[in-house]
Amino acid sequence: MTKLNRTTHPVSSNPERVLQFGTGVLLRGLVDYQIDKANKQGLFNGSVVIVKSTGGTTDEFAQQDNLYTVAVRGVRQGQSISENTLVTSVSRVLSAQTAWRDILNLAKSPSLRVIVSNTTEVGLQYVEESIFQNPPQSFAGKLTAFLYERFKDVGGSRNRGLVVIPTELVVDNGLKLRDLVERLAAHNELGKLFSKWLKFHVRFCNSLVDRIVPGKPEAGIKKQIEEELGYEDDLLTMTEPYHLWAIEGDDRVKEILSFAGANPNTIVIDEDITFYRERKLRVLNGSHTISVPLAYLLGHEIVLDMMNDPLSSQFIREVMQQEIVPTVPADDVALVKEFADEVLDRFRNPSIEHLLLNITVQESAKMQARNVTTLQRYYELFNKVPDRFALGFAAYLRFMKVTHEDKGTYYGEVDVAAGLLNYPVKDDRAAYYYGIWPAVQTSDEASVRAFVEKVCSDKDFWKADLSALPGWVDAVSGYLYKMLNKGVRATVKEALA
Structure with missing residues (x-):
């Protein structure tokens, strides 16, 4: 059986519009999956760069050219659901430990519009540190360093602002993340102009994600699904049919997150969630x-x-x-x-x-x-x-x-x-x-x-x-x-x- 990669399964590439902190199955089975659906409908035409914040290599992604399959299995209104989707929305997976400079360089990209995270509740805790480390220790430190790098490149331009959407299971996660970034900006003395750009041109959105994503199935089920697919996939990701991503945002956020149009019933953008x-x-x-x-x-x-x-x-x-x-x-x-x-x-x-x-x-x-x-x-x-x-x-x-x-x-x-x-x-x-x-x-x-x-x-x-x-x-x-x-x-x- 052939191995999944872009040689056996050639796909078109899209501009890198999303930076994602976290390689976990929830993001792969919900966020990247939804962006892939939107791309295939011509509604977003953007790819995702994933940052692996923890230790370890990114080899499992590189070996498959960042392709993977989402296998949806479950019950909806009493009917059995079985669907397989080849997700092609991920362009690169970079390790923060070994490729921090490459990640910071992405801050200068004019096509980048969105930052998404799922770093668990620990990621939304304050760590007082220098953001000029290679890399900073905390997720908020890494994000602050990235935003500051973009600010230096764009000079406070409104057109190069970003939408930041944490998906950690914490109430008011967007507001909490904004507070962490602002505290780190003050601690690192990043200046009033950066704080102004942050306030007016970086939108932190509270969000809620809801999907059970167990991840890789046990060996027997994995083999059975791979026989259906006709290829081996070491990143095979199992999910349930139900999914919801509720994002707090206004019309500007809706315009930037055009991928929501692929399924407005499951990606909800509202001023109050x-x-x-x-x-x-x-x-x-x-x-x-x-x-x-x-x-x-x-x-x-x-x-x-x-x-x-x-x-x-x-x-x-x-x-x-x-x-x-x-x-x-x-x-x-x-x-x-x-x-x-x-x-x-x-x-x-x-x-x-x-x-x-x-x-x-x-x-x-x-x-x-x-x-x-x-x-x-x-x-x-x-x-x-x-x-x-x-x-x-x-x-x-x-x-x-x-x-x-x-x-x-x-x-x-x-x-x-x-x-x-x-x-x-x-x-x-x-x-x-x-x-x-x-x-x-x-x-x-x-x-x-x-x-x-x-x-x-x-x-x-x-x-x-x-x-x-x-x-x-x-x-x-x-x-x-x-x-x-x-x-x-x-x-x-x-x-x-």
Whole structure:
């Protein structure tokens, strides 16, 4: 079988219009994929230069002349989706460690209009450093150095301004990145004229990306797809069908990001993307957080198992549709309901093995960030206990029943059909629960209730007194008591009957 490259698959080249910090699969499976789609429709006609900020070589890209395939696999509206796209939008992949001067030279290119990044949350942290290193240590340092190089070349020209779009999963990521660059500019004494050019001619856009991109499939699936393609592809990238890239911007941003026209339903440019962020946080992330501990305690390992069990599938569908969707602020509720249906399809994707234990990492912090506001909104709207939420919260507390600690790792255990299951609790609150669970007399309803009330009244952690919500402690403690004495499956089955 032939190797994928530009000799076996010749493609046309385009001007380098996008600089991308990050070689990860999310950018390859969403951003570069969308730009490729736009190029093929004649809507952008631009290529992407990727900067590899971390150590290591760029050989895997060079060996394939920066070509790779995106294999879309999953379910959409009950229909199986299988699509392969040869992505040709990447022109070069440069290492910041070995090709920093080449990267800075790109700053002088008149065709460059856009900078995109995904450097994880760590990339949006301030590191006080000189930007004149080769290269600077932090992502913000590298970006500041690049922008300053462009400023020196263009002399403050408006026509050579840029649109910067971070995609790191941080709220207001564009504003945070701008603040980092401005602080580094001040620290490095880059001058008032640079600060003025930065303020008026470099647009930092908040953005939100939403697509599950597992990356390279396991060997058997990879071989099967390569047989379909007729070539070997060591950069083969698996994704789900669903994708959304919401970008905060005005008409000027829309003009520069003309690639959005290739699919305006999945690349949204709007002056306020709060709705898209809220919808994803509450419906997708929030439903994960409230349902995964319950599904794991039922004996499941991956999200697909959760969806194939009628009991856990019913729970997540009902908690999402009945108790989460109504609380999402929206001018058009139908858009929220439609998104919820899409999320359920995504959870049923047979091509993605999403481990439930991985989702439970920092479960407590996720519960606070994603679901407390939803809970409060439900009470404001309906003035009653959201019953499915109470069941999910009880399962969370049962999951956090830490029984032992070994070399700094905490563990819980639960009886499932296959026997006694021990599992790691990777949560900053694990030590807290390890300290308070021993006082609970599991066969005493009053003792269980006192435990739930203690947890829920912790205003410092929850940023609210959950115990003050009418009926909440009684509902949660009732479910938790049954889980401890009847078992999780029996409790859930009875609650959903």
